[in-house]
Amino acid sequence: MAEKLPMKSKLPRGTRMIRNARLERFPNRTQVRRYTVEFTCPEFTCVCPKTGFPDFATLQIRYVPREWCVELKSLKLYINRFRDQGVFHEDVVNFILDDLLKLLDPWEIEVIGDFNVRGNIKTIVRATHLRPDP
Numbered sequence: 001m002a003e004k005l006p007m008k009s010k011l012p013r014g015t016r017m018i019r020n021a022r023l024e025r026f027p028n029r030t031q032v033r034r035y036t037v038e039f040t041c042p043e044f045t046c047v048c049p050k051t052g053f054p055d056f057a058t059l060q061i062r063y064v065p066r067e068w069c070v071e072l073k074s075l076k077l078y079i080n081r082f083r084d085q086g087v088f089h090e091d092v093v094n095f096i097l098d099d100l101l102k103l104l105d106p107w108e109i110e111v112i113g114d115f116n117v118r119g120n121i122k123t124i125v126r127a128t129h130l131r132p133d134p
Helices: 013-018 074-085 089-104
Strands: 025-027 039-048 054-064 068-070 108-118 121-130
Touching: 013 068, 025 074, 039 074, 054 089, 068 074, 068 089, 089 108, 089 121
Parallel strands: none
Antiparallel strands: 025 068, 039 054, 054 108, 108 121
């Protein structure tokens, strides 16, 4: 009779990377002018905390950097952390805005969650923060 090989208890590499994700930043090397950085994340997923059903959205992130810019790979992994979390649409957009605001302290930032239709209702959540001029 053949011996059973032990199962690997290790999580897949991508799962580990997503679970350990931390937003990272790098210095804005073009502080002589204000400019806009925009990201579109068309495959955002989270879970409805009431039903447990998945929610799908396109996230749009737009900011005007001051001293810092967000590192893209860290943003990708951070966004994917929400895929198994139960969170309301309004909350997830504001959580992302708050985390990016804390990391970057930009001149302005906006996060838009454009959620797919569920139950015949289309939801778009927009959260904005403007830093006062000195």
